Amino acid sequence: MGSLAAAASERRAHAVLVPYPAQGHVTPTLKLAVLLHARGLHVTFVNNESNHLRLLRTRGARALDGAAGFRFVAMDDGLPPCDADVTQDNWALCHSIWKTCLPRFKKLIAGLDADADADVSGFSRRVTCVVADSNMAFGLRAARELGLRCVTFWTASICGLLGYYHYQHLLDRGLFPLKSEADLSNGYLDTTVDLIPSMPTDLRLRDLPSYVRNTDRDDIMYNFFIDVTTTMSTLADAMVVNTFDELDTPLMDATTALFPPIYNVGPLHLTARNNLPADSPTAGIVLNLWKEQEEPLRWLDGRPPRSVVYVNFGSTTVMSKEHMLEFAWGLANSGYAFVWNVRSDLVKGDDGSDAFQLPPELTTAMEARSMLSTWCPQVKVLEHEAVGVFLTHSGWNSTLESISAGVPMVCWPFFGEQPTNCRYKCTEWGIGMEIPGDVHRGEVEALIREAMDGEKGKEMRRRVAELRKSALISAQCGGRSMQNLDKLIDQVLLA
């Protein structure tokens, strides 16, 4: 669509994209950014300072050089500097972002405009629009105050979004906060919540984004998401979502009624792969906060199709040593080969330390059949024919990547909207099986066996193959997702 590029150039369009500073947000925002750049918009990509410095340490001094019309800048998130290569505390980040970032972001935009005004070559452009991660609600507020077009980017699932949106209603109906800690285990979380249009009427409190599991009316995360969903529904000109139309058809009417015009552009890892010109100057940009290891891919090569379990709990999950051991024994006892990504900060000890060693008898039991890594190229691993099942925390990127590769899932949701994703995978889409929160080795072993070779596993593979087909069609070159992105550019960003 050369005409869009011409229009973007004629209107001197310049989008500032600001992801929430965690891997699961930075990666899809980068995909969106490179696609906008390929359509002729100038792009400024805003990392927080911790991630900016971490990316330079992990990926090298040139990693954030960008390209003509595509630049990276860093913004203070209000927290003390963090130079450890570990995941930042989600609660502290959300609080700081919510309460402190608006003035700094407006200053950043003023600085970009001043640079453009001072550029005698005329190449640099003043900022014309903001594409802010929905969690970065200050981006929408700033854009409104400055008279810029503004788009909210929801990087997670639509089912999760509807759950968060209804937090206010749970409060109004007295379902939140919990009356006491006992409600976490006395069956209260099984209370059905039939107030969300288009979601199942037997949805339970435990299926909703996890911050409902709290006795504190003033809980930061609960209130953060009330603010996020209110801001995106009232201030944004449009909403971009990393999903594909067919997956969320049953939820779209209800969602459309609550939010500004929605543009589904996913799965973004495929939309970007299929629609970015081969010679794109941004094609080589990677923003993984960890250095990826290629060994798991080589280890998978030559193994029989669908013979390996892939285990990865994403970038933020933290588990106890006890849970880690239950997973390890369950996997070892299942008899299948497995690739397991164990981040250095995946396991927290009671004392907060994260030094963890598997006991020798377990290492021996796993030895010949396992490959442990600390960060692997997940999309490629899932696409490897040797992978049969994905044991996942159910983060949205992992879910989309697994669907796109046609791999059914065994789910152990950790936090945020992961329980909602898990519910949808298990009962609405039929592509997942859940491991209960307090994990036991026997359950891990039995569920892995069923998912790999049981009847349920066969059915899940059939369902996920159908969804995969829709995902590939949506994200193909010039497919529905790219058409939606082009409409967003035409109808919103250049309007």
Ligand code: UDP
């Ligand atoms: N990821 C990866 N290698 C790993 C672990 C994770 O490439 O070893 C990527 C994964 O492909 C996904 C992202 O990190 O794109 C994790 O996002 P997700 O939404 O699944 O979970 P989160 O980390 O936000 O909990």
